[in-house]
Amino acid sequence: MTPAARKQGRKNSVLSSDSSSVQDYVKVLYSFTEWQDRPVSSSLLAARLGVANSSVSEMVRKLVGLGLVAHEPYGSGELTGRGRRLALAMVRRHRLLETYLVKELGYAWDEVHDEAELLEHTVSDKMIERIAAKLGNPDRDPHGDPIPSADGSVTVPRAYPLPDLDEGHTGRITRISDEDPELLRFLQAESISLDDPVRVIGRRPFGGALVVRFGAEDEARELDLGEQAAAALWISSDRPHPGGGTGDRSAAG
Numbered sequence: 001m002t003p004a005a006r007k008q009g010r011k012n013s014v015l016s017s018d019s020s021s022v023q024d025y026v027k028v029l030y031s032f033t034e035w036q037d038r039p040v041s042s043s044l045l046a047a048r049l050g051v052a053n054s055s056v057s058e059m060v061r062k063l064v065g066l067g068l069v070a071h072e073p074y075g076s077g078e079l080t081g082r083g084r085r086l087a088l089a090m091v092r093r094h095r096l097l098e099t100y101l102v103k104e105l106g107y108a109w110d111e112v113h114d115e116a117e118l119l120e121h122t123v124s125d126k127m128i129e130r131i132a133a134k135l136g137n138p139d140r141d142p143h144g145d146p147i148p149s150a151d152g153s154v155t156v157p158r159a160y161p162l163p164d165l166d167e168g169h170t171g172r173i174t175r176i177s178d179e180d181p182e183l184l185r186f187l188q189a190e191s192i193s194l195d196d197p198v199r200v201i202g203r204r205p206f207g208g209a210l211v212v213r214f215g216a217e218d219e220a221r222e223l224d225l226g227e228q229a230a231a232a233l234w235i236s237s238d239r240p241h242p243g244g245g246t247g248d249r250s251a252a253g
Contacts, residue, residue, distance in 0.1 A: 020121040023090045024049060025059050026068055029079055030087035034156060035175065035234065088148040093120040093128055095141035100131045102142045109142045110184035144175035144194050159234040163210060163227065167202040175234035183232055190223060198235055
């Protein structure tokens with residue numbers, strides 16, 4: 001191996017293990033496809049990462065070179081086995097940190113994402129496992145997203161976006177998307193939380209809001225939810241719902 005090749009190999013090794021931009025990219029690419037099978041566009045990734053489309057294209061090329069992403073022309077890229085293992089390790093870090101911040105330090109669930117983003121790149125593996133043990137090895141974070149195990153396995157519950165459910169459908173809230181802190185504050189103010197019973201009442205006329213009943217029958221309350229609020233809620237259905245949502249998926253890293 002030439003000195004230049006050895007130098008490039010060392011550079012790629014450092015990039016794959018230590019670069020926060022690489023870690024963020026594979027984590028975001030995984031998170032976009034965790035609950036749904038729809039393809040992810042470069043523009044969506046760029047918006048989520050706060051970078052230009054050209055930067056996403058350049059990062060894809062680098063990740064392909066590192067063996068973390070397999071890329072088709074004009075696509076956003078798909079994680080390889082190695083890329084998925086790295087993504088799951090970062091997801092585990094992020095969600096354990098979010099859980100610790102909420103349960104042990106009293107953070108609100110709309111405050112933890114940015115804090116965890118900073119901490120996940122700096123804390124040691126030893127600290128992450130101490131946090132997991134302190135929390136009793138939880139299997140989901142404060143928003144309902146599954147926490148991968150230390151061996152890289154993860155199970156995504158069977159759940160569907162609330163707008164995909166039909167009138168009269170019942171279930172429980174399994175996941176609340178954490179993409180919008182303001183929306184999380186709204187849901188918290190309305191006392192909407194994980195595991196709450198849900199019944200879809202129907203839509204208001206002429207494309208109006210989705211009417212949803214929350215809570216047990218003796219204390220249920222109805223709310224009108226706009227598209228953004230409804231789409232943030234994922235429901236474990238009480239009965240099969242053909243044609244919508246995801247099925248149970250398990251994977252080992």
